[in-house]
Amino acid sequence: MRTIRTVAVIGSGVMGAGIAAHLANAGIHVWLLDRVPERLTPEEEAAGRTIRHPDVRNRLAREAIIRLNKTNPAVFFEERCAELIRIGNVEDDLHRLKEADWIIEAITERLDDKRELLRRIEPVWTPGMVVSSNTSGISIAAMAEAVGPELRSYFLGTHFFNPPRYMPLVEVIPGPATKLDVLSGMKQFLGHRLGKGVVFAKDTPNFIANRIGTYGLLVTLRLMAEQGYTVGEIDAVTGPALGRPKSATFRTLDLVGLDTFVHVAKNVYDHASDPAEKATFDTPELLADMTRLGWLGEKAGQGFYKKVKTDTGSRILELNPATMQYAEASPVKAASLEAARAAKGAAAKCRALLGGEDRYAELAWEVVKPVLLYAADKADEIADTIADVDKAMRLGFNWELGPFELWDAIGLARSAARMEAEGAIVPDWVKRWIEAGNATFYKRENGSRRYAHAGQYVQLVDDIEHLSLRGLKDKGRTVLSNGGASLIDIGEEVACLEFHSPSNAIGSDILTMIRKSVEEVRRHYRGLVIANEGRNFCVGANLMLLLMEAQEEEWDEVDRIIRVFQEAMMELKTAGRPVVAAPHRMTLGGGVEVCMAADRVTAYAETYYGLVEAGVGLIPAGGGTKEMALRAAETTAGGDDLQPAVNRAFEVIGMAKVSTSAPEAVRLGLMRSADRTVMNRDRLVHEARRTVLELHRDGYARRSGESVRVVGREGKAVLLAGAQSMREGGYISEHDFKIARKLAHVLAGGDVPSGTQVTEAYMLDLEREAFLSLCGEPKTQARMKHMLSAGKPLRN
Known part of the structure; x- marks a missing residue:
């Protein structure tokens, strides 16, 4: 694993800033650089700033940090991680790159701009320093042409998926001259230190996950247009019923942004030599129309779905592509979908859905069939192994089963025969594999997983120290x-x-x-x-x-x-x-x-x-309240005032943080x-x-058994005073206050004098008494029932 202590990220847009944040999460120092703005903002003019002022010159990176701190879900593990990021610009701070062990280029997706930046990096680059591009599909080899052979040997693609903290996939794309030890060292670093699932991708348009995922989304869009399915029907079929995320097809497109998706699809269209593939990646008319209208998805407030406010709250409307109007979605019900919902596990769900005999089972087949064939046709072109293809789709698109795993789940030989009967062309290597008597692409043998490769089963090897239960x-x-x-x-x-x-x-x-x-x-x-x-x-x-x-x-x-x-x-x-x-x-x-x-x-x-537990009207009674009191005492073992630590524990438990x-x-x-x-x-x-x-x-x-120093009756009074203030301010309900009284009694150690040492057994008795008392409360039982039925807390 390479030793990387400092990273320079150039480009503070969504991806660059997100990568910088995740590096900081891992305890790595980061320089986040961007270009110098061309003009002042009205606020800067009013403050008397000039274009030479550091605040102006570093504005883009500084605004990125502000944006990161407001992002939901949070991009930082905790707020103080942001302190590891220093900001600058590529005109004044390019020399800072000498401090870095790794430079990540994350600027706009234009080849000429990326080449120009690499030329500027080369004079300050030192041998041993890794340089990578976060491109989502531009050729690494084409970029590498901009620099000399020495830098080329340390240059590669590292394609993070958005958002970098939460999406585990990083595709590593070797350049023509990238050193093997650089590739292996970066794979180890990305996997161990950043927690990423790494696959090596070949230097082809859109690499692995975006190549197959974009193809599948485009096939689905065309099916909708040709066969008249609604947005809701497509999403009902292409979500969890097929082992895919709840966002399915159209919520996924809305989240990604239609303009971004069109850009990714166009990259394959521009570089594809096969006319049939080129036609598939041509922008559908519906997407082109929506892009022109600015209906780009969630960031624009509307896309395939639109949230509208009403007197009773808000509703989600879906687009009718025929009329380009939004309307209330109709429930989607069918025997095949019900069978999929009832099945346990992604493989069983897919079998149940595709085994149905209604129009939704047929839709699922028409979605799955071309994706399986395309993945099999392109596997050798885009990846080293089918295992890498499956891993990329699981980690990059949140599919529970990659295409070859899905093919196994639905029956490899049977489904391939159906495809051929329907006139589809099954790749020769798949037919040879089946003819050799193999029933699946994967099999388990002696506790190890093996996969099809070069006409035989080979063991799946993971570089991570993975103990599989x-x-x-x-x-x-x-x-x-x-x-x-x-x-x-x-x-x-x-x-x-x-x-x-x-x-x-x-x-x-x-x-x-x-x-x-x-x-x-x-x-x-x-x-x-x-x-x-x-x-x-x-x-x-x-x-x-x-x-x-x-x-x-x-x-x-x-x-x-x-x-x-x-x-x-x-x-x-x-x-x-x-x-x-x-x-x-x-x-x-x-x-x-x-x-x-x-x-x-x-x-x-x-x-x-x-x-x-407070969310269901109770307090922790399996030792949780006792342990929080014990930890409060541990942090003040030197004789410090115990009350502030107990106050914090009271807040954490009482607010169900x-x-x-x-x-x-x-x-x-x-x-x-x-x-x-x-x-x-x-x-x-x-x-x-x-x-x-x-x-x-x-x-x-x-x-x-340990003894616990407690704040006693005096400390309990302090806790209750805080809870009383919250009740009077309307922040908590009367029942919340009742729970708080019970919690305060236990955390404080009951009515003993402050500073008393009590036993764990005594604290557990207090927990159990409070828990039993609250179980008898009708409002607590209502909270428990609501949590079980609705999956969220009831505030009563």
Whole structure:
């Protein structure tokens, strides 16, 4: 992996600024440079500025930073990341490039402009410094012609997808002379340090993901025009029912921007030699008309969809292409779509949809068929392997299945035969593969995934230290298992507790497995990792079960459920072996409490982490409130005033705050400063295991019950005064205030004198009493019911 400490990004537009922000997220110092503005703004004139003033000359980069800080969703892990970005311009600060280990060109998509910039970079460039272009489709070889052979050997394409923080794909495009060690070093850096999924793409128009994705969108647009489908019908079929994002076809186009999409499509049109391909990438009349009208999508306020305000709120209207008018969308219902919704997993959904016999099943086939054939026809031209093609589509377009994975899911031989029967031309290499007796492009063998390449199956190799729990289970490494969780031997005398209940919600099966796992680890392992490969780590406890028991007024059963949860968390905390939790994405309520019971947390950077029980009318009672009080005491162990730390904990729990990243969870006090952040999710289990081994090597000592210094009755009064002020200001409801009173009582340690040391068991009793009391409140039960039915909090 290359050592990169400072990066210069030239171009502060959407992509350049976004890349700079994500580099700062990774702790890298960034110079963000742009051109010098040609004229003053009215505000600058009024302030008496001249074109020579630094504020004027750096205006474009400075405005980019302001824009980044206002972007939603947030581009920075936390606000202070912005401090790592320094701004400048390419006239006054070009010499700053000498400080950089990597220069990224992210200016406008015009070949001549990019070549000119590279010529300006070359005199200040030093050997060893990597230079790359963030182009979305311009030839890397054509750009490289602008510079000498030495710089060419360090020049490549690094195509980030927008927004750079959230989209995991980076396509790396070698130039004709790029050194192999530069390519391998950058792949490692992008994967490890920036958390990206990297594919090598060949230097062809639009590379891999945009080439296939744009083709598929254009095919779908033409199907709509030819067969009279509505915008809503197309999106109903081309979204999750086909293993694709909810934005489907037309919401995706609105998000991307129709002008941007037309530009990307035109790049293939301009460079394609095949007349049929050229015709496909010609701009459809509908897109041309919408672009002329300025209906460019979300950034213009209207595209294929338009949001309008009404007396009762707002509505989303869809475009009728025949009339160019917006109207209320009609519900789209069909047996094939219902079958897809009911199916579990992307492969099963696709089979269910394409196996139907209605017009929507036929539409799905007419969308899928040309994309599979095009991907197979172009695979060797645009990529080294079909695995790279599939990975690019998963990571760049958020497809759950790449084209070759989708072909496997629907039946390779059967679907290829249907294509030929309908007059389509199946590429020769696919026919030879089928004739050789192969039923799929991919297969699993001895826990490893293999794919079709050069007429045989070859093993899929990942450069990232990826411990696949599924692969380990396929190899027979499961030690214990029940319906909610499994204990897996992950090597080096470390075990992993994996949740696999619906939504990874914590129920009796998981709690039972926690206790059994602790016993097993004590006898046979150095330590325990808690991780899983679900979409989210854990969305909390089984709320439905709690609501049912509360509505039946089975208070002894509710008390038993909470006791069992608390006891399981204390088992984890006092396991006698290092325990490391590895959360990712949504980690809420009970999921956070599991992590708090661990010795360390090794979290994926994109972890959205919070004790959200107040949103359903409760307080954390699996040890979460107790742990927040304990952490407040830890931060003031030197004798500092404890109250401010408890106030912060009260606010975080009472407002049900959820971090927008793992680093922000540390700032909120939900994680500790010793906890780690991992940028690449594929490395998460590996890094968590490494932390277990480090703790074991350093002489891990078993934890026992800790004492907690609390603020007591005096501190509780301070907390309640703040809550009372919020109630009087109309910021919280009467029921919110009732929850706040219970929370304040627990966090403060009850009515003991300030500074009293209390036990964890005492704090857990307070938690459980408060929780039981709130469960009996009708408004709490209403909140629980609303969350289960609507998926969002009820403010009552």
